[in-house]
Amino acid sequence: MLNPDTLKADFPLLGRTVRGGKPLVYLDSGATAQKPQPVIDAELAFYAQSNAAVHRGAHQLAEEATEAYELARAAVANFVGAAEDEIVWTKNATEALNLVAHGFLNASLAASAKTTGGGPASTVVSDAAQQRYRLQAGDEIVVSEAEHHANLVPWQQLAAKTGATLRWIGLTDEGRLDPETYSVIGPRTRILAITHASNVTGAITDVAELVRRARDVGAYVVLDACQTAAHMPVDLHALDVDFAAFSAHKMVGPTGVGALFGKRELLEDLPPFLTGGSMVEVVTMESTSFMPPPQRFEAGTQMVAQVVGFRAAVEYLSALGMDQVAAHEAEMAQLMIDGIADVPGVRLLGPQDSADRLAVVAFEVESVHPHDVGQVLDSLGVAVRVGHHCAQPIHRRLGVHASARASAGVYTTAADVEAFIAGLHEVRRFFGFAESAAPAARGGV
Amino acid sequence: MADAMEQLYQQVILDHARARQGEGELAEYGGESFQLNPTCGDQVTLRVQLDEDRETIQALGWTGQGCSISQASLSVMYELVIEQKVTRAAELGEHFRELMAARGQELDPARLEALDDASAFTGVARYPARIKCALLGWMALRDALAQAQVGA
Numbered sequence: 001m002l003n004p005d006t007l008k009a010d011f012p013l014l015g016r017t018v019r020g021g022k023p024l025v026y027l028d029s030g031a032t033a034q035k036p037q038p039v040i041d042a043e044l045a046f047y048a049q050s051n052a053a054v055h056r057g058a059h060q061l062a063e064e065a066t067e068a069y070e071l072a073r074a075a076v077a078n079f080v081g082a083a084e085d086e087i088v089w090t091k092n093a094t095e096a097l098n099l100v101a102h103g104f105l106n107a108s109l110a111a112s113a114k115t116t117g118g119g120p121a122s123t124v125v126s127d128a129a130q131q132r133y134r135l136q137a138g139d140e141i142v143v144s145e146a147e148h149h150a151n152l153v154p155w156q157q158l159a160a161k162t163g164a165t166l167r168w169i170g171l172t173d174e175g176r177l178d179p180e181t182y183s184v185i186g187p188r189t190r191i192l193a194i195t196h197a198s199n200v201t202g203a204i205t206d207v208a209e210l211v212r213r214a215r216d217v218g219a220y221v222v223l224d225a226c227q228t229a230a231h232m233p234v235d236l237h238a239l240d241v242d243f244a245a246f247s248a249h250k251m252v253g254p255t256g257v258g259a260l261f262g263k264r265e266l267l268e269d270l271p272p273f274l275t276g277g278s279m280v281e282v283v284t285m286e287s288t289s290f291m292p293p294p295q296r297f298e299a300g301t302q303m304v305a306q307v308v309g310f311r312a313a314v315e316y317l318s319a320l321g322m323d324q325v326a327a328h329e330a331e332m333a334q335l336m337i338d339g340i341a342d343v344p345g346v347r348l349l350g351p352q353d354s355a356d357r358l359a360v361v362a363f364e365v366e367s368v369h370p371h372d373v374g375q376v377l378d379s380l381g382v383a384v385r386v387g388h389h390c391a392q393p394i395h396r397r398l399g400v401h402a403s404a405r406a407s408a409g410v411y412t413t414a415a416d417v418e419a420f421i422a423g424l425h426e427v428r429r430f431f432g433f434a435e436s437a438a439p440a441a442r443g444g445v
Numbered sequence: 446m447a448d449a450m451e452q453l454y455q456q457v458i459l460d461h462a463r464a465r466q467g468e469g470e471l472a473e474y475g476g477e478s479f480q481l482n483p484t485c486g487d488q489v490t491l492r493v494q495l496d497e498d499r500e501t502i503q504a505l506g507w508t509g510q511g512c513s514i515s516q517a518s519l520s521v522m523y524e525l526v527i528e529q530k531v532t533r534a535a536e537l538g539e540h541f542r543e544l545m546a547a548r549g550q551e552l553d554p555a556r557l558e559a560l561d562d563a564s565a566f567t568g569v570a571r572y573p574a575r576i577k578c579a580l581l582g583w584m585a586l587r588d589a590l591a592q593a594q595v596g597a
């Protein structure tokens with residue numbers, strides 16, 4: 001079994017204190033994870049030994065850097081059950097999702113320029129791309145009400161620009177995708193963009209059922225694997241999704257790098273998003289031909305040191321074993337759920353049990369605003385997230401303006417969860433609520 | 446923790462957050478402002494009505510939701526500016542902004558005294574993420590007053 005107590009020592013930051021000497025209890029891994037020494041070392045070693053631009057230049061350093069860059073691609077592909085040429089580096093998951101949405105947009109613009117006899121746009125977007133990815137009025141894009149803004153706003157924009165209609169899967173009162181509303185996936189659906197797990201409730205999506213429905217109607221499936229990739233085994237080929245996005249920084253890797261997964265034949269046809277150096281074949285003053293994927297989508301000088309760090313991160317997680325990671329975090333989820341249930345006046349948002357969920361728990365403290373909850377926890381050294389966590393619609397659906405959220409990582413211990421729960425009791429006391437539900441002298445806020 | 450938290454959440458702040466002054470919708474108004482703090486979702490809609498000469502704040506009402514700091518700040522601000530000259534309200538707003546920029550240092554006695562209950566927010570300025578909460582109402586006031594002064 002994975003031992004978080006010894007594992008903590010791998011993460012230098014977790015040894016620091018905050019707010020006047022309090023040991024840090026970091027429960028904000030859902031926002032970004034802390035980094036183990038091997039990841040920090042990998043980035044350092046790259047800068048100290050091999051730094052050079054990749055896929056350019058003939059010198060030894062350029063060769064070494066390029067090799068490191070491509071070996072990392074193979075490692076990350078392997079980690080998520082993909083082939084090497086199906087992984088595109090992006091700056092984060094947000095960029096990966098925008099890359100796909102803009103592929104559809106550029107194909108749609110080229111196709112409509114052609115039908116209206118417009119300019120040379122059609123020469124840069126292949127006929128195959130236009131056929132595959134063109135959206136127009138009457139087409140539908142389906143998302144869910146649980147999406148992070150990163151997997152909602154780009155699709156909203158795409159719909160607005162192409163005339164397509166955005167529809168969404170609704171949620172149950174527990175915050176899970178409501179199967180009763182899966183029927184929004186219909187013959188007009190061209191894209192189903194869905195989160196693998198909610199970053200608010202931790203609820204894990206039944207991807208297989210949604211993929212089956214999407215296949216029935218010939219829609220592409222885009223999976224936001226941001227929360228899952230770091231916390232459970234993810235096999236993108238087995239899930240049979242068409243595109244997927246994730247960020248290294250949530251997977252104990254560096255900031256500044258993420259990845260887009262796309263099935264090879266789909267990436268072949270997808271028009272580029274960002275254009276410029278490193279992604280072109282022949283450039284004249286009139287036109288340009290583009291490289292095959294993944295280079296087609298990696299314009300400009302790349303974040304090589306971070307890519308190298310990303311490899312170290314997936315190797316670190318693989319060495320722990322993602323099954324072990326998932327089992328450990330399920331235990332932490334259960335401890336958090338049970339602990340919260342014992343604090344008077346605190347309500348768990350989302351699923352009330354630990355089945356099919358990650359160790360991400362959002363909660364509401366009666367009569368105390370989440371920002372104030374976070375402030376008191378912070379004064380005790382406990383770091384949680386407060387606000388809407390970039391997911392306003394799900395909060396609206398759950399009937400709250402904002403929430404506080406605790407989320408675990410590989411290094412979270414039972415003692416961390418205990419400190420958090422003790423802090424929650426303290427929050428209530430501080431704002432004048434006795435342990436019984438009745439407000440005491442200080443008076444509620 | 447007790448000390449740091451009690452310095453931040455002064456009793457004045459807790460009291461105002463609970464018994465909020467000026468909360469409510471104003472039916473007749475010359476200026477209105479909606480302000481949002483996107484990091485935590487706090488929001489406020491604030492309306493003001495000036496007198497005929499557009500020199501004095503005759504009525505002020507606000508609605509919204511937010512943390513205790515933003516709510517208390519709105520409430521304290523209401524008490525400070527109601528029935529005051531627009532120029533005075535602007536001056537107090539400047540003092541409060543200075544207080545928020547002071548990283549927890551006190552202002553000179555004259556300005557502190559002018560700020561009255563609002564001086565209880567001195568400790569808020571030590572927490573960069575909370576400064577926006579405390580300023581939410583003052584931003585709305587500045588905006589609504591500007592409208593009320595130029596309005597038809």
Ligand SMILES: Cc1ncc(COP(=O)(O)O)c(C=O)c1O
Nearest residue numbers: 092093094148150199224226247
């Ligand atoms: C579910 C989900 N999707 C997308 C994102 C966006 O990730 P990033 O900000 O790294 O692009 C996040 C993280 O904030 C997330 O939790």
